[in-house]
Amino acid sequence: MTLEDQIDKERLPRHLAVIMDGNGRWAKQKGLFRSMGHENGTKAVREIVEACAKLPIPYLTLYAFSTENWNRPKLEVDTLMRLLVSSLKKEIKTLTDNNIKLNAIGNLDSLPKKAHRELMDVIERTKSNSRMTLTLALSYGSREEITKTIKEISLKVKNNLISPSNIDESVINNHLYTRDLPDVDLLIRTSGEERISNFLLWQIAYAELYFTETLWPDYRKEHLYEAILNYQNRERRFGKTSEQL
Ligand code: IPE
Ligand code: IPE
Ligand code: MG
Secondary structure: OOHHHHOOHHHOOOEEEEEOOOHHHHHHHOOOOHHHHHHHHHHHHHHHHHHHHHOOOOEEEEEEEEHHHHHOOHHHHHHHHHHHHHHHHHHHHHHHHOOEEEEEEOOHHHOOHHHHHHHHHHHHHOOOOOOEEEEEEEEEOHHHHHHHHHHHHHHHHHOOOOOHHHOOHHHHHOOOOOOOOOOOOEEEEOOOOOOOOOOOOOOOOOOEEEEOOOOHHHOOHHHHHHHHHHHHOOOOOOOOOHHHO
16 A cells, blocks of 8 residues: 555645755755755655645645745845745646645745745735645744734724733734634654744644654655654644543
């Protein structure tokens, strides 16, 4: 039986989030420029997006660029932004063929104009697709998101649109970039690093975490199936006892 056949289609994660890490190390190992790592990373993106849509996993969120990544050398940031534009142009067909709706979270106004325009165009052109929502986290930082949320809610309190006693978890949820997404069920990070790096801090409260040594440009659907099978062998208790489940 193949790995894919072993997956229980009734118990798929509803929301899978991925920290795509290790592009630079992949390139370095091969004596290449870091940009080659990023370029090869886009192949893994296509394969994983298609595999998730096929299963289907209804929500896939990919961490593509963090608020902290702006601090990398300008040349690398420019390369990443250029790659974003060319991938969006190239992959519109993949999205359409697989009935995938594109979404984006993060401080999108800080993206270069061209990247922002292309992103909005693909979001608009795929808005009626329904098999899977693919969310790109771009210029995304969880602390920035939470700070923005607090500012927006405070303003509503100030203008008497909401009373402090009515602020609950759902009010907070509804002000996050992820307001239209369910909580994360499974979070995968590639490249051997075992940290969250400012990704979806609120949304991963009860996510299962899965770390793998594989570098992102080498990540293929078999790796994804392994992670999902591992996830399906876990008991998610949400604070309860095993007997209560
Ligand atoms: C992930 O790969 C891509 C981005 C953060 C944009 P890295 O570029 O972080 O690769 P490493 O961690 O240096 O190997
Ligand atoms: C996290 O990777 C961000 C993305 C994958 C886009 P980093 O490579 O930037 O994270 P750190 O700096 O190693 O924690
Ligand atoms: Mg990294």
